[in-house]
Amino acid sequence: QSVLTQPPSVSGAPGQRVTISCTGSGTNIGAGFHVHWYQRLPGTAPKFLIYGDINRPSGVPDRFSGSKSGTSASLAITGLQAEDEADYYCQSYDTSLSAWVFGGGTKLTVL
Amino acid sequence: QVQLQESGPGLVKPSETLSLTCTVSGGSISGSYWSWIRQPPGKGLEWIGYIYSSGSTNYNPSFKSRVTMSVDTSRNQFSLRLNSITAADTAVYYCARHYSSASAPLPFDYWGQGTLVTVSS
Numbered sequence: 120q121s122v123l124t125q126p127p128s129v130s131g132a133p134g135q136r137v138t139i140s141c142t143g144s145g146t147n148i149g150a151g152f153h154v155h156w157y158q159r160l161p162g163t164a165p166k167f168l169i170y171g172d173i174n175r176p177s178g179v180p181d182r183f184s185g186s187k188s189g190t191s192a193s194l195a196i197t198g199l200q201a202e203d204e205a206d207y208y209c210q211s212y213d214t215s216l217s218a219w220v221f222g223g224g225t226k227l228t229v230l
Numbered sequence: 231q232v233q234l235q236e237s238g239p240g241l242v243k244p245s246e247t248l249s250l251t252c253t254v255s256g257g258s259i260s261g262s263y264w265s266w267i268r269q270p271p272g273k274g275l276e277w278i279g280y281i282y283s284s285g286s287t288n289y290n291p292s293f294k295s296r297v298t299m300s301v302d303t304s305r306n307q308f309s310l311r312l313n314s315i316t317a318a319d320t321a322v323y324y325c326a327r328h329y330s331s332a333s334a335p336l337p338f339d340y341w342g343q344g345t346l347v348t349v350s351s
Contacts, residue, residue: 121274155337164234164341165324170332176339208275212335218290219265219335221275 122147123209123222130228131199139225141192141209147220149190152212156185156194159206159224168207169194196227204229232257234325234342241348248312248347252325259283259306263328263336266299266310268321269344276321280328281308320349 124142131137141154148154156169167176169185172192184195192211196203209222238250252264265280279289281299289297293312301308312319322344329339 152335153333153337155332157338157341162343164343165326165338166341167329167337167339170329170337170339174332176329210275210337216291218292219267219277221277223274 121223122213122216122220123211125207125209125222125225127223128226128228130230131196132230133199133201135199136195136197137199137227138196139194139207139209139227141194141222143190143192143211143213143220145190146215147190147211147213148187148192150214152214154185154187154192155210156183157208157210159208161205165208199229201229203227232327232340234327234340236323236325236342236345238345238347240346241350242315243351244316244349245314248310248315248319248349250310250323250325250345250347252308252310252342254306254308254327259301259303259308262330264301264308265326265328265338267324267326267338267341269324270318270321273321275324278310278312315349317349320347322346 153171157165158168159165172187173185206224208224213220233255260283266278281287298311324344325342326338327340328336
């Protein structure tokens with residue numbers, strides 16, 4: 120069981136908007152630690168997608184956005200494209216575990 | 231563009247020591263924090279620990295008694311040793327760099343492709 124909870128899968132048609140949730144607790148997201156997101160395309164290294172809850176690293180399209188509230192965070196992808204089909208992972212820090220922690224990952228399928 | 235590449239045996243026997251090396255190219259290993267992360271089959275990602283380029287380390291308490299990390303700045307490499315391994319240590323092992331421009335605890339901006347290590351006799 121991962122410390123952060125994500126839905127196993129989400130799907131959407133090209134052009135649509137999808138969101139992926141990431142639920143934590145009072146010892147990680149709820150404690151104020153930032154949430155970060157990664158995209159892993161099949162057979163490739165994970166890619167840095169969102170950091171500090173809402174920030175995009177250079178080169179990441181503005182179709183990707185992050186938000187956080189309370190003990191949860193979300194990744195939104197607008198204008199869905201076939202190339203967005205990948206696994207997405209959220210990550211934060213847990214003060215009770217003294218460790219960087221991850222969600223179990225969400226597989227995005229573009230219909 | 232920074233690139234990371236994991237290397238090491240793909241098959242290790244139970245009770246032995248798993249040893250992996252991460253080679254960094256396209257940038258210097260100095261001045262950054264570097265982590266090892268793994269993903270067992272069908273499970274989530276798990277942070278193992280990090281090492282700073284000076285050699286200081288911080289390990290996940292879940293692994294603390296079994297893990298050792300080291301760095302070789304002359305070769306732009308850092309390494310992982312995990313001892314007393316069991317089948318539960320079968321996983322894809324990733325090395326990653328911490329993004330220094332974020333606020334602490336630092337996220338990971340560059341990752342290796344990962345290497346599968348299978349523990350079996």
